[in-house]
Amino acid sequence: xxxxxxxxxxxxxxxxxxxxxxxxxxxxMAAYGLFTNLFRLALVNQANIIAVQLADEQFEIIRNMPxxxxxxxxxxxxxxxxxxxxxxxxxxIFIATTTIRNVNLSTSAVQASDKLIEIEIGCPLCxxxxxxxxxxxxxxxxxxxxxxxxxxxxxxxxxxxxxxQGATVYVQSVSTSTxxxxxxxxxxxxxxxxxxPQGVNAYxxxxxxxxxxxxxTYAIGAxxxxxxxKPNFTVLNGQASQAxxxxxxxxxxxxxxxxxxxxxxxxxxxxxxxxxxxxASLPKYDQNLTTGSTGSRILHNxxxxxxTVTPTDTVSDIAGMNPNSPLTLNPNxxxxxxxxxxxxxxxxxxVSVIDPTTRLPVSGAVxxxxxxxVNTSKxxxxxxxxQTDWSGGDGQVRYTAKDRYFVGNxxxxxxxxxxxxxxxxxxxxxxxxxxxxxxxxxxxxxxxxNFYTLSWSPNNQPLLTGINSVKFQFATNPTSTSxxxxxxxxxxxxxxxxxxxxxxxxxxxxxxxFVRYKVYLRTETATSTPSVSDVSFxxxxxxxxxxxxxxxxxxxxxxxxxxxxxGYAVYTASVTVDTxxxxxxxxxxxx
Numbered sequence: 274x275x276x277x278x279x280x281x282x283x284x285x286x287x288x289x290x291x292x293x294x295x296x297x298x299x300x301x302m303a304a305y306g307l308f309t310n311l312f313r314l315a316l317v318n319q320a321n322i323i324a325v326q327l328a329d330e331q332f333e334i335i336r337n338m339p340x341x342x343x344x345x346x347x348x349x350x351x352x353x354x355x356x357x358x359x360x361x362x363x364x365x366i367f368i369a370t371t372t373i374r375n376v377n378l379s380t381s382a383v384q385a386s387d388k389l390i391e392i393e394i395g396c397p398l399c400x401x402x403x404x405x406x407x408x409x410x411x412x413x414x415x416x417x418x419x420x421x422x423x424x425x426x427x428x429x430x431x432x433x434x435x436x437x438q439g440a441t442v443y444v445q446s447v448s449t450s451t452x453x454x455x456x457x458x459x460x461x462x463x464x465x466x467x468x469x470p471q472g473v474n475a476y477x478x479x480x481x482x483x484x485x486x487x488x489x490t491y492a493i494g495a496x497x498x499x500x501x502x503k504p505n506f507t508v509l510n511g512q513a514s515q516a517x518x519x520x521x522x523x524x525x526x527x528x529x530x531x532x533x534x535x536x537x538x539x540x541x542x543x544x545x546x547x548x549x550x551x552x553a554s555l556p557k558y559d560q561n562l563t564t565g566s567t568g569s570r571i572l573h574n575x576x577x578x579x580x581t582v583t584p585t586d587t588v589s590d591i592a593g594m595n596p597n598s599p600l601t602l603n604p605n606x607x608x609x610x611x612x613x614x615x616x617x618x619x620x621x622x623x624v625s626v627i628d629p630t631t632r633l634p635v636s637g638a639v640x641x642x643x644x645x646x647v648n649t650s651k652x653x654x655x656x657x658x659x660q661t662d663w664s665g666g667d668g669q670v671r672y673t674a675k676d677r678y679f680v681g682n683x684x685x686x687x688x689x690x691x692x693x694x695x696x697x698x699x700x701x702x703x704x705x706x707x708x709x710x711x712x713x714x715x716x717x718x719x720x721x722x723n724f725y726t727l728s729w730s731p732n733n734q735p736l737l738t739g740i741n742s743v744k745f746q747f748a749t750n751p752t753s754t755s756x757x758x759x760x761x762x763x764x765x766x767x768x769x770x771x772x773x774x775x776x777x778x779x780x781x782x783x784x785x786x787f788v789r790y791k792v793y794l795r796t797e798t799a800t801s802t803p804s805v806s807d808v809s810f811x812x813x814x815x816x817x818x819x820x821x822x823x824x825x826x827x828x829x830x831x832x833x834x835x836x837x838x839x840g841y842a843v844y845t846a847s848v849t850v851d852t853x854x855x856x857x858x859x860x861x862x863x864x
Contacts, residue, residue: 316632317401319579319601323362324394325432326549328407329519331369331392333503336515340413343388344373350388363548363579363599364632368395387412400631407434412513423508425466429458429480429488431521432577432604436462440520443479447492447505448472474505480518486576488518491551498552522605526572526580530564530612533592533656535719535816537568538614542586547578548599561585564612577604582612589614590621590825590854593818597625597634598856613816618825621854626653626820626836629860634820636813638838638861642848644830651822652811655725658716658788659809663687663694671753672714684709685794696794696802703802709794713808715753716788722814723783724749727790728774729808739797743805744770746793747778749785760791778810840864 335343335354344352350373358369372391388411395404409428429440439457442464446452458464469476479489491501506514530541540563547558558578564570582598584591593613594600602608622642626635636654643649664687665676681687684707686697694711696703727747734742746760746767762769765779770793782788788810794803813819827850834857836844841861848857 317399318603319363319599319632320365320396320399320402321405322432322577322579322601322603323365323548324367324396324405325407325430325434325519327360327362327367327369328392328394328405328434329517331371332390332407332409332517335390335411336517340388340411343390343411345371364629365396366398368397369393370395398630405434409515409517411515422468422470423510424513425464425469425476425478425506425508426513426515427458427464427466427478427480428515428517429462429464429482430517430519432519436460437482437485437520438462440480440482440485440518442466443477443481444469445477446470446472446475447477448475452476469508471508471510473507476506476508478506478516478518480520482520485520485522488520490516498555501552502550521577523574524577524602524604524606524608526575526602526608526610528562528564528570528572528582528610528612530568530589530614531816532719533613533615533814533816534717535814538564538589539566539568540564541568541589541612541614542584543591543612544583544585545572546581546583547576548580549576549578575602577602577606582610584612584614584854586614586617588617590617590823591623592823593623593821595815595818597627597818597820611816611818613818615823615825620827620829620850620852621823621825622827622832622848622850623821623823623854623856624653624834624836624859625856626838626859626861628841629862634818635838635841635861636819638820638836638841640822640859641835642824642827642832643835644828644832647828647832649824651824653822654813654817654819655811656813656817657809657811658718659807660713661807662692663711664691669714672716677714679712679714679789681711682707682709685711687711690804692806694792694794694805696796698802702799703796705796705799710791711794712791713789717753718786718788718812718814719816720814721751721784721786722812723780724778724785724788725811725813726775727771727778727808727810728776729792730774730806731804732774734803735801737796737798737801738803739795741770741772742795742797742803744772744793745808746770746791747782747810748789748791749782750787751785753787755787758789760789834859836861 342353344350345354345356354371360367360369370393374389390409390411392407393404396402427442429437431437438460442456444454456464474493477490481487490503490505491498493504508514530538542563544561547556549557551557579599579601582594591612592615595611624640626638628635638653639650641650662676663678665674667678667680669677684697684704686695696709746762748758748760761767763771763779765781792805796802829850831847831849834846834848836859841863844859844861
């Protein structure tokens with residue numbers, strides 16, 4: 274007969290528990306504050322990058338206008354441009370304010386030979402956003418005392434709208450290839466090139482600098498980019514052509530693919546696409562990529578931009594991204610992207626819950642989808658591990674085979690009913706004096722985690738087995754090689770037990786990585802046994818991105834989506850699920 278040994282360990286005093294809880298809360302609050310600040314900083318940077326792009330767009334519009342029209346409606350100088358515009362990009366609402374002044378550079382006291390253009394981009398709803406101001410100069414079409422040929426005025430600026438000194442400007446005539454000019458911008462980021470032979474869309478311009486991104490023009494009608502946003506420039510006799518280019522220091526991206534338990538997933542396929550465009554619906558960066566053999570892909574020489582990640586893998590789906598997609602890559606920065614992936618299932622829907630004001634992910638939101646008889650719910654930022662079978666027997670220290678466990682006493686039966694833990698029956702009867710005890714294998718969460726609930730089923734046991742015929746205790750450790758495991762109940766001591774499924778786990782287990790549970794079965798009637806058919810516990814970790822859940826194995830059709838979380842109004846909408854993987858972004862509204 275097997276003798277099961279019980280180990281007890283001296284518990285914590287009330288003062289030790291209070292001190293430990295206080296220290297834990299301090300650490301959690303500090304970590305949460307840091308996490309929130311990082312997301313807010315990323316949000317501000319993303320707004321700044323988009324603001325620079327909008328300012329550049331406004332300059333391009335003005336540059337391509339007839340000089341006489343460059344002015345404000347009902348203003349001085351008089352023209353066709355509005356004073357203010359409301360522009361929406363990337364879920365941000367910007368206000369563009371244009372100021373135009375005549376600049377007298379001639380010998381005449383009244384003749385205005387240039388116009389000073391100032392574009393201010395503000396974001397009233399963005400927190401900590403400082404308005405961006407970009408200033409440039411527009412020359413009149415007819416150059417004073419110009420010889421044959423025209424002029425190019427090239428301006429280079431960075432992501433913050435500041436001039437880039439020493440940027441190389443390469444100019445080549447594309448029709449004859451007889452003219453090639455290479456020069457650098459001055460302290461104001463400007464290069465004036467005078468005396469260029471005229472030609473319509475005749476000059477390709479490439480602006481670059483060592484360690485910086487490159488901006489350039491493109492030929493109209495070229496294969497793959499028929500209508501470029503920045504076409505090759507036209508130069509006319511006696512006229513000036515204005516050109517502006519945005520370049521900044523290069524960055525890197527490190528894309529990692531992992532499971533929810535932080536195990537690296539090699540060779541994961543994904544698409545990475547930037548927001549900047551070089552033509553109609555033609556991104557400047559759009560690549561199909563894979564993570565390497567170690568589950569990591571480092572991309573060097575990446576341009577500052579806002580990037581979107583889309584799964585293209587045939588084996589796994591993306592269950593979450595950290596940071597959320599789209600993500601902002603700032604100049605001269607090294608950005609990590611973690612893709613949490615799970616085995617692929619037909620027709621998957623990832624729901625991303627965000628605060629629309631801060632653009633931060635919302636954890637703890639209950640997301641429910643329903644269609645006909647299908648109704649399922651998940652909580653953002655929370656994962657769970659479940660065991661549903663123990664028929665493989667004992668002797669397994671590390672949880673690898675899903676139907677085995679570590680050890681159990683002679684009163685436990687896991688073989689009679691596959692997928693159930695029962696009391697052992699002898700001659701048609703169950704022992705009413707000795708409980709059945711089963712201790713699980715060690716679960717590896719993959720990283721230090723916080724633990725929330727412990728659940729099991731069935732929820733109700735036969736009345737003849739008595740009150741609390743099923744009880745649980747929970748144990749965690751920072752390492753898997755610990756010599757002993759201390760099983761605790763809801764008050765954080767070995768003297769209490771979890772007796773109600775879905776009970777909240779004591780916070781004493783937080784910040785540990787390895788988990789075990791212990792189940793106790795007993796009966797008051799020799800002819801009845803309690804049972805356990807599945808055990809699960811929920812947790813959060815760095816490999817579970819906040820604010821996201823994934824529903825898999827869905828049928829094609831329209832689903833009702835409901836999202837609820839404390840502090841926000843309940844969100845309801847309909848989402849049509851097609852084949853493959855798709856994402857639905859849910860902006861919550863604060864109460």
